[in-house]
Each structure stands twice: as structure tokens, then as C-alpha cells.
Amino acid sequence: MHIEVPKLRAHSFREFAVHYLMIVLSILTALGLEQWIERVHHRHAAEYAREQIDSELGGLLRDIQASIQTDETKLAPLIALDKAINDDMAKGLPDAQINQHxxxxxxxxxxxxxxxxxxxxxxxxxxxxxxxxxxxxxxxHRYTAAYAAVREAASWTTHNATVTLDAPRMFDMQTRIRLGKDVDPVEFLSVSQQMIVSSKxxxxxxxxxxxPIKAALELSGE
Structure with a gap:
């Protein structure tokens, strides 16, 4: 059996090669364009995420600082009261005089x-x-550290903020004082210390x- 291979003309081969190269270039261009579009999408998504996170952390920081200032302001009279009664006890004043104070x-x-x-x-x-x-x-990394600290603080305030406080005892003491009844000065100091420790x-x-929130926002210039 005899098979005769068809002869291709030179210009036909060149046309095939050019056509083939155009296909390859089209595929490579499409792949490169797709990767570029994906990178642009990722960059824009990351920028938007940074803006939202920075805004959230900035608001959190302001709220935290406001809460600290409020807590410290309201804690000051309690500390002053605790110190005054401690001084009375150290001086050996009678319970009646201490209760008046x-x-x-x-x-x-x-x-x-x-x-x-x-x-x-x-x-x-x-x-x-x-x-x-x-x-x-x-x-x-800074965002991760900031939000880890936020979650830890949230857990503390939810579950442990008053763990050292005997609330029924505190309310009982406040009621007796409001009604003008005498209280045991030592018991009073015990309760006041619980309140101070919880707040501090x-x-x-x-x-x-x-x-860590401040550290995260430093990169954004906030």
C-alpha cells in the first residue's frame, strides 16, 4: 500500500505558524488579563476592608477612652470614701462616729x-x-492583635467584671446607709474594696x- 504525504507549500506553513502563535498569544493575554483583573479586585477589596476596619477600630478606641474616663471619674469619690473610713479606723474612732462619717x-x-x-x-x-x-x-497582624484584645475585654466585661463583688451584700449595705442605719465599719470597708477592685x-x-487598637491605627495615620 502506498501513501503519499501531501506537500505543504511554504507559505501555508507560515500561515499556520502565525495562526498558532496568535492563538497562543490570545490565551496568554487572556490569562494575564484575568490575573490582572483579579489582582485589582483583591486590592480594591483589601482597601475597602481596611477602611471599614479602621473606622470600626477608631470608633471603638474613642468609646473605650470615654468609658475609661467615665469610670475613673465615678470611681474617685468611692476611693475617697474608702480612704476616709480607713483613716477613721486607724485613728480608733468609735463606730458611731465612723458611721456618721x-x-x-x-x-x-x-x-x-x-x-x-x-x-x-x-x-x-x-x-x-x-x-x-x-x-x-x-x-x-496588628488588626488580629487588636481584635483579640477587643474580644478578651468583651469577655471580661460580660463574665468577670463583677466576679469579685458580693452584689447582694453591697445592695444591703447601700440600703442600710440610705435609711440612716449603722453598719459595721469593717464590713463596709470589705464591700467598698470589692467595688473599687471591680472598677479598677x-x-x-x-x-x-x-x-493594640492604637498600634493598628498608627499604620493608617489615625
Missing amino acids: IRQLSSGFRLSINWPAFTTQAWDVAVANQSATWIEVERL QTIAYLQDAST
Whole structure:
């Protein structure tokens, strides 16, 4: 059996080669364009995520600082009352005189602990849609540290802010003082110390949370 291979003319081969190269170039161009579009999309998504996260962290920082200031202002009269009664005890004053002093300063015998709403919506969205993975590494690390501190502070205020406080005992003491009844000075100091510790610990957690938030916002110039 005889098979004769058809002879291709030179210009036909060149046309085929040109056509083939055009196809290859078209594919490479399409792939490159797709990658470029994807990079642009990722960059825009990361920029939007940064804007939302910075805005959220900035609001959180302002709210935390306002809560710290409020808590410290309202804690000051309680600390002054506690010190005054401690001084009375150290001087050996009679209980009746100490109780008179307690009633005079009773407006300071209040516990007021404030904290902000620890919102994390912008961060949660960025993690859910994976735009967080396109944020530069250093910034992402700072965001992660900031939101970890926010969640820790939120957990503290929700579950542990008053763990050292005997609330029924505090309310009973406040009621007796409001009605003009004498209280045991030692018991009074025990309750006042519980109130002071609870407030100070909350302030400390808020201050700890503000530090990594400030570090995260430094990269944005806020």
C-alpha cells in the first residue's frame, strides 16, 4: 500500500505558524488579563476592608477612652470614701462616729462600671469574604492583635467584671446607709474594696484593649 504525504507549500506553513502563535498569544493575554483583573479586585477589596476596619477600630478606641474616663471619674469619690473610713479606723474612732462619717460621704458609695459595645462587624465581614487575606501582612497582624484584645475585654466585661463583688451584700449595705442605719465599719470597708477592685480591673482591661487598637491605627495615620 502506498501513501503519499501531501506537500505543504511554504507559505501555508507560515500561515499556520502565525495562526498558532496568535492563538497562543490570545490565551496568554487572556490569562494575564484575568490575573490582572483579579489582582485589582483583591486590592480594591483589601482597601475597602481596611477602611471599614479602621473606622470600626477608631470608633471603638474613642468609646473605650470615654468609658475609661467615665469610670475613673465615678470611681474617685468611692476611693475617697474608702480612704476616709480607713483613716477613721486607724485613728480608733468609735463606730458611731465612723458611721456618721459614712453617712456624710454616702453619695460616693456607688458602683458605676461602664464599657462600650465591642463591635467586630467589619473584621468579621473581612474574614468571612476573605478580603482580610489580601491585606498586607504587618497591618493584618496588628488588626488580629487588636481584635483579640477587643474580644478578651468583651469577655471580661460580660463574665468577670463583677466576679469579685458580693452584689447582694453591697445592695444591703447601700440600703442600710440610705435609711440612716449603722453598719459595721469593717464590713463596709470589705464591700467598698470589692467595688473599687471591680472598677479598677475593668478600667485596666479597657486600657489593655486600647493599646493594640492604637498600634493598628498608627499604620493608617489615625
